[in-house]
Amino acid sequence: MSKVLLVYSTRTGETKKIAELIAEGIRMGGNEADVVNITTIKNEKNLQGYDGYVFGSATYHGEMMQAMKTLLFLAEKAGLEGKVAGSFGAFGWSGEAPGRIYDTMKNIFKMKMVGGPLRLKSSFLGGGTTMAQDYGKEISKKLKE
Secondary structure, X not given: OOEEEEEEEOOOOHHHHHHHHHHHHHHHOOOEEEEEEHHXXXXXXXXXXXXXXXXEEOEEOOEEOHHHHHHHHHHOOOOOOOOEEEEEEEOOOOOOHHHHHHHHHHHHOOOEEOOOOEEEOOOOOXXXXXXXXXXXXXXXXXXXX
């Protein structure tokens, strides 16, 4: 059984809800998932010991939240190359954050990415619950490759 760390940065709580739904999908796929608020990650050691990583941030004024930018600098030192990964986020208007996180994980960290980033306006609108759980299932499937 593989273990996945989901780290989220949120303003209104919606990104946390999406993280929890992705974690459900990972668990449905037979793996473990730890969901943590970005404020609990203090150094790169807090990122070690996992087989997969999923980072998520709300988009605020066209950007990922500052805490996620800081986490990505920490993660660069954590030795995540070759690990399974994905990104997600909630947004109101534009939703750039998940894509920027995804590109960083893929191109700078050289992680094994799942599909593309998950972008949702809400966990409960337009099939968001199922989409988030399915994203988690994709993570689980990639861990078995």
